[in-house]
Amino acid sequence: MPEAILFVVLAVIAVAAGVAVFRTDSMARASYALAVSFVAVGLMLLQFRLEYIGVITVLMMVMEMAVMAIFMIMFMGMNPALMPMDMVHSKKLSAGSAIGLFLLLTAGILLADWPESRGPAGGDLTASLGEAIMEPKMLVMLVISPVLFATLVSALVLANPRGRYSTYPLVPVEDADDDGQGKGQDHSGDSAGHAAHSAHGMDHGAGNSDGHGQHHGGGGHQ
Amino acid sequence: MTPGVVQQLPAWGPLVALAALAVVALSGAMVNGVLAARFSGRRGGGFAPIAEAARLLRQRRRSTVAADELLRRVGVAGLTVAAALKVAVLPVGAWVVSDLAVGLVWFNAMDVLVWAFVWLAGWGQNSVFPLVGGYRFLALALAYELPLMFALTAPAVAAGSLRMGDIVAAQEGLWFVVWMPVAFVVFLAAVLAFSLQRPFTAPMSADITGGVTGELSGVDRLLLLTGRYSLLSAGAGFAVALFLGGGSGPLLPDWLWFLGKTVVLLWLLVALRRRIPQLRPEQLMAPAWVVGLPVILLQVLVVAVVTINGRSS
Amino acid sequence: MTLELALIAAAALFCVGLYGALSQQVVVMVMMGLELMLNGVILAAAAFWWFLAPAPDGQVLLLVVIAAMTVEMAMGFAVAILLHRSRQTDMTEMASDLAG
Numbered sequence: 001m002p003e004a005i006l007f008v009v010l011a012v013i014a015v016a017a018g019v020a021v022f023r024t025d026s027m028a029r030a031s032y033a034l035a036v037s038f039v040a041v042g043l044m045l046l047q048f049r050l051e052y053i054g055v056i057t058v059l060m061m062v063m064e065m066a067v068m069a070i071f072m073i074m075f076m077g078m079n080p081a082l083m084p085m086d087m088v089h090s091k092k093l094s095a096g097s098a099i100g101l102f103l104l105l106t107a108g109i110l111l112a113d114w115p116e117s118r119g120p121a122g123g124d125l126t127a128s129l130g131e132a133i134m135e136p137k138m139l140v141m142l143v144i145s146p147v148l149f150a151t152l153v154s155a156l157v158l159a160n161p162r163g164r165y166s167t168y169p170l171v172p173v174e175d176a177d178d179d180g181q182g183k184g185q186d187h188s189g190d191s192a193g194h195a196a197h198s199a200h201g202m203d204h205g206a207g208n209s210d211g212h213g214q215h216h217g218g219g220g221h222q
Numbered sequence: 223m224t225p226g227v228v229q230q231l232p233a234w235g236p237l238v239a240l241a242a243l244a245v246v247a248l249s250g251a252m253v254n255g256v257l258a259a260r261f262s263g264r265r266g267g268g269f270a271p272i273a274e275a276a277r278l279l280r281q282r283r284r285s286t287v288a289a290d291e292l293l294r295r296v297g298v299a300g301l302t303v304a305a306a307l308k309v310a311v312l313p314v315g316a317w318v319v320s321d322l323a324v325g326l327v328w329f330n331a332m333d334v335l336v337w338a339f340v341w342l343a344g345w346g347q348n349s350v351f352p353l354v355g356g357y358r359f360l361a362l363a364l365a366y367e368l369p370l371m372f373a374l375t376a377p378a379v380a381a382g383s384l385r386m387g388d389i390v391a392a393q394e395g396l397w398f399v400v401w402m403p404v405a406f407v408v409f410l411a412a413v414l415a416f417s418l419q420r421p422f423t424a425p426m427s428a429d430i431t432g433g434v435t436g437e438l439s440g441v442d443r444l445l446l447l448t449g450r451y452s453l454l455s456a457g458a459g460f461a462v463a464l465f466l467g468g469g470s471g472p473l474l475p476d477w478l479w480f481l482g483k484t485v486v487l488l489w490l491l492v493a494l495r496r497r498i499p500q501l502r503p504e505q506l507m508a509p510a511w512v513v514g515l516p517v518i519l520l521q522v523l524v525v526a527v528v529t530i531n532g533r534s535s
Numbered sequence: 536m537t538l539e540l541a542l543i544a545a546a547a548l549f550c551v552g553l554y555g556a557l558s559q560q561v562v563v564m565v566m567m568g569l570e571l572m573l574n575g576v577i578l579a580a581a582a583f584w585w586f587l588a589p590a591p592d593g594q595v596l597l598l599v600v601i602a603a604m605t606v607e608m609a610m611g612f613a614v615a616i617l618l619h620r621s622r623q624t625d626m627t628e629m630a631s632d633l634a635g
Contacts, residue, residue: 004536011544014578018551018571022559028293028345034567035338037548041578044544045597047536048585051324052384053597057577059331060601063367064608066337066360069345071612072563075619094557098550105546109539118588126324126384128591129598137595144602151606158613161620 014040027072035065052126235319247451283440294346300339301449308332308456315469315476325386347437355433358503359425365510370412372518376405390468399465404521413457420495424503458488541582549575573604
């Protein structure tokens with residue numbers, strides 16, 4: 001019973017924070033309301049005994065929201081005072097479709113004939129996740145590693161202020177350009193940070209059951 | 223690997239853990255006070271943190287116009303909360319507050335929360351220099367985070383588990399620091415970074431008028447400074463559990479050895495701070511990713527090869 | 536803590552995200568709506584896993600969804616930076632060259 005209450009409280013927090021993302025006036029509050037929503041979902045995953053994935057969700061999402069807050073402020077101005085921010089288009093259509101979809105999904109959830117459970121979850125779920133991803137589901141690891149690496153590289157290439165076509169400067173640029181280069185490095189570091197830390201998140205899961213996974217993941221990064 | 227036997231404490235456990243964290247952090251601050259006094263030629267100085275805390279508690283809390291109070295208070299109080307949550311999975315000898323099966327990942331998640339809290343503290347003050355301090359912290363954090371994650375993977379691979387109790391137990395024969403020195407050094411550097419100590423005090427440096435602590439006064443300032451020492455103490459405790467054998471040692475009980483090792487390591491880190499210059503925030507990214515990452519990956523490779531050979535033989 | 540309760544929570548998150556993704560004008564806010572939708576998907580997948588088939592292999596889907604979310608955010612921010620750099624704007628209306 002206390003588990004169910006905790007679950008309901010976390011679910012309410014997650015949805016309320018999600019709504020708050022779009023209702024609040026401040027950019028920083030919007031980003032961190034989304035972070036609160038993700039932390040609530042991560043804690044709900046902990047209740048499902050998905051410990052590793054729950055903690056990884058909390059870790060990655062807080063990191064992403066911290067970086068996303070920087071992006072929001074970079075693009076949208078710097079006023080931390082609560083400034084009215086109601087920039088929407090087609091408000092009625094989107095609200096209507098969201099509410100309509102919610103009613104449809106709820107009807108489906110309540111009316112569908114869910115099958116019986118196939119038995120309780122057993123054993124060390126983290127170790128079995130590591131084994132699953134290294135043995136029967138190795139295709140997942142093999143696909144995700146190069147995809148994340150490609151994301152890293154392409155995000156850096158796209159975000160680089162030098163552009164995609166200029167050559168790498170072999171002589172140092174003069175001081176006038178220094179800010180651009182420095183900022184470019186930081187921004188591309190931000191985008192790279194997203195992909196890179198998720199790639200490492202995969203390695204956590206693999207590493208604890210079989211050392212080969214570590215080496216493989218390491219090779220994928222470099 | 224025999225799983226470590228740790229005993230989960232009953233309901234009074236968290237209070238004891240908090241008290242222990244407070245005592246250890248205070249001892250670190252006192253050592254800092256003594257060293258600062260000796261550096262300027264005075265005697266004594268161990269009372270400095272208590273005097274400073276009393277002064278700050280008495281001070282009136284000031285804030286800027288239209289500051290985001292909620293976010294600032296969350297940011298400032300969050301550092302100590304993150305340190306306390308970290309200590310919740312730390313096994314002191316044979317006792318732990320919460321025997322989480324993924325304790326190591328929880329530690330990592332809590333120090334990512336520090337990213338959010340420091341930035342919120344910088345943003346919430348509605349002033350340019352604290353905001354710059356918050357941004358500087360995120361720039362440093364992006365640089366150290368990947369090497370830290372790999373440095374945390376090394377003991378986990380060697381112990382075959384993410385549970386802190388198992389990692390401590392796997393060091394029965396040989397402490398991990400002996401064959402994972404690179405991971406140890408990287409871990410200590412990351413501890414200094416997420417607790418805003420030198421050489422990573424750019425977010426709080428004097429050239430941006432104190433940075434994240436710029437407009438803080440009274441209780442807020444005390445909470446932020448306490449949070450720094452708490453994070454440093456929690457990080458030292460984890461370094462002992464991950465690399466220095468936890469509570470192992472002759473004669474004395476486990477928990478006493480653990481606390482002793484943590485306190486000694488904390489004092490060493492506090493003393494070390496005075497000798498290192500402060501890094502500019504953009505100076506960390508290139509060395510950390512170009513030199514640090516390959517070195518720590520080689521370390522993890524060595525650990526993995528040794529573990530596989532050890533298991534198959 | 537039944538399957539229906541967890542799924543309704545996931546559906547609520549998904550629909551709030553849908554509202555955001557459809558209605559916001561700023562690219563970063565659209566991405567936050569997408570994040571909420573993926574959040575709902577993660578919760579729904581975890582609920583299905585726990586209540587219907589708690590086999591170890593099923594958790595891999597959650598990792599895939601989290602990796603997909605990360606990739607989407609990284610590329611989305613890179614494109615947002617490009618948009619800002621070339622057109623000095625962050626509104627989706629300014630990037631509607633291919634519309635209609």
